Each structure stands twice: as C-alpha cells, then as structure tokens.
Amino acid sequence: EAQVTQNPRYLITVTGKKLTVTCSQNMxxxxxxWYRQDPGLGLRQIYYxxxxxxxxxxxVPEGYKVSRKEKRNFPLILESPSPNQTSLYxxxxxxxxxxxxxxxxPGTRLTVT
Amino acid sequence: GENVEQHPSTLSVQEGDSAVIxxxxxxxxxxxxxxxxxxxxxxxxxxIDIRSNVGEKKDQRIAVTLNKTxxxxxxxxxxxxxxxxxxxFCAATLxxxxxxxxPGTRLSVLP
Numbered sequence: 471e472a473q474v475t476q477n478p479r480y481l482i483t484v485t486g487k488k489l490t491v492t493c494s495q496n497m498x499x500x501x502x503x504w505y506r507q508d509p510g511l512g513l514r515q516i517y518y519x520x521x522x523x524x525x526x527x528x529x530v531p532e533g534y535k536v537s538r539k540e541k542r543n544f545p546l547i548l549e550s551p552s553p554n555q556t557s558l559y560x561x562x563x564x565x566x567x568x569x570x571x572x573x574x575x576p577g578t579r580l581t582v583t
Numbered sequence: 584g585e586n587v588e589q590h591p592s593t594l595s596v597q598e599g600d601s602a603v604i605x606x607x608x609x610x611x612x613x614x615x616x617x618x619x620x621x622x623x624x625x626x627x628x629x630x631i632d633i634r635s636n637v638g639e640k641k642d643q644r645i646a647v648t649l650n651k652t653x654x655x656x657x658x659x660x661x662x663x664x665x666x667x668x669x670x671x672f673c674a675a676t677l678x679x680x681x682x683x684x685x686p687g688t689r690l691s692v693l694p
Contacts, residue, residue, distance in 0.1 A: 474626075501679065512589075512672055512684040513627070520680065528681055529584070560626050570615050570679030574626030 472497045474575035476561050482581045483551055491546045491578050493561030501564040502544040503528070503572065504536065506557040513560065519544055520566070551582040585610040587675050589685030596663050597693050604688045606673035607655040613675040616656045618647060621670045621687075630671075631658070663692045 474495045483489055495502065503518035505528075515528030519538040533555055535547040544563075548555060558579050562572040586609040596602045608616075614635040619627035633640045633647045633656065640647050644663075649656040660667055673685045 503682070505684075510686055512686040513674075513682075514684070515682050518680060518682075526680065529683065562626075564679070566679050570676060571617070571629050571632065572682070574619075574628070576626050 472573075474561055474563050474573055476559075476575040476578050478578060479576065480579050482583065484583055485552055486550050489548050489551060489580075491548075491559060491561075491580070493544045493546065493575060494542050495544075495563040495573070496542065497563060497565075497573070498541065499563035499565050499573075500541070501566050501570075501572075502538065503562045503564075504534070504544070504546045505560045505562065506530065506555075507560060507577075508557050516546070516559075551580075553582050556580060556582050585613060585675055585677075585681070585683040587673060587683050587685040589673055589688055591688060592686065593689045593691070595691045595693060598663060598665060600663055602658075602660045602663055602667070602690055602692075604658045604671055604673070604690070605655060606657070606675075606685050607653075608675040608683075609654065610675070610677065611651075611654060612677050615676050615679055616647070616649060617674050618645075618658045619672045619674070619684075621672065623669075627672060660690075663690075665692050665694055668692045 504516040505513040517536040561575040564572040617632035621627045646659040676682045
C-alpha cells in the first residue's frame with residue numbers, strides 16, 4: 471500500500487530534551503516536506519526537500535532541523551524543544567514531474583511541557 | 584513572501600445545497616493552487632487542484648475556478664452530502680516548492 475508513515479503518532483516530552491520524528495514514504499517520491507498545524511493558522515511549512523541531500527526552509531524553520539540522506543526518509547529533529555513547538559505535525563511527499571500533488575502522513579501530536 | 588487568505592472560516596449548508604469557499608493569494612508568480620480536505624484525526628487529502636494556465640477545472644461534484652487578475656480562486660461543491668463535512672484548506676505555490684496554506688474552512692453539511 472502506497473503511504474507516508476510517521477512515528478511516533480503521539481509524543482509528550484519536556485523542554486530541552488532532543489527528539490526526532492521519523493517520516494518514511496514508499497512511493498519513490500523526490501519531494502518531501504514537514505508542516506505544523508495549529509488552530510486558526512492552517513498548515514505552515516517547516517522544511518522541504520526536493521531530493522536527496524537537498525533541503526530548504528519553509529515559512530517556520532526556527533527550532534527545527536531536517537536531513538535527507540535517503541530518498542524514502544525525511545526525519546524532523548527538535549534539538550531543544552520548547553512549549554511553543556507543541557503542535558500537530560504532518561509529513562508529506564510528492565512527485566514533481568507532471569504535477570505537485572502531495573500525499574500526507576497521519577500526523578504526530580507533540581506536546582512539550 | 585506569499586500570503587493566502589481563506590473565507591469563510593466556518594460554513595453550514597443543508598444537504599443537497601452548494602458550498603463555495605474562496606481564497607486570495609498575494610504573489611502573482613504562484614502557479615499551482617491545490618485544495619485539501621481534512622477529516623477528523625487524519626492528514627489532509629488532495630481533492631482538486633488547478634494550474635495558473637487554466638481558469639476552471641471540474642471533477643464530478645467538485646470544481647475550482649481561478650481568477651489570476653484578481654488573484655483569487657474558489658472551491659465549489661454541488662449537491663453536498665454529509666460525508667463532505669470536513670475542514671478544507673486551499674494553498675498556493677510557485678513550482679511546487681514552498682507551499683503556503685490558508686487557515687481553513689470548517690464545512691458542516693446538515694441532513
């Protein structure tokens with residue numbers, strides 16, 4: 471089944487404790503992206519990657535890191551999480567040739583206390 | 584940078600009626616405009632999209648129109664059904680890189 475998977479789905483952590491949210495896709499997509507979703511603000515792009523070893527900042531990159539060492543994986547790293555990073559996070563992937571359609575994962579709900 | 588506004592924030596319609604959601608964007612260079620539907624507890628799902636070289640696109644009960652001069656695009660859902668109840672997001676992007684989303688519209692279809 472073609473899908474984007476994220477782990478963990480739920481995470482409660484404390485301020486300053488480094489964490490990684492994994493994202494993996496099995497569709498051989500070149501494009502991958504991370505978003506955060508907050509009430510009333512819609513989805514805001516954190517980082518995106520056009521292909522392996524190519525990453526760019528989205529609209530809200532502060533406090534986040536990403537890497538794209540393999541085509542299928544695009545982990546989101548929070549080196550020192552803060553309470554304002556409490557949010558619902560979505561990973562997405564897409565094929566750029568012929569279109570820009572994105573396929574979203576199920577989401578990761580992160581709470582930082 | 585790009586800014587996308589979306590109206591209304593909430594919309595209630597009777598089953599069988601039509602629903603229209605409107606978005607405006609600020610960057611005239613944006614060339615791809617998707618619409619996503621998000622059901623409770625799930626990730627957004629693409630329902631229809633339009634490129635800047637097209638004025639209208641239709642897929643069964645769903646249509647999208649684009650007015651490049653005015654920099655706005657709209658989602659039209661006809662013959663609404665209870666399963667259309669969800670949050671809808673519009674977005675804009677240039678070349679499918681940086682996507683900017685609107686704040687969303689919560690659509691309720693009343694039986």
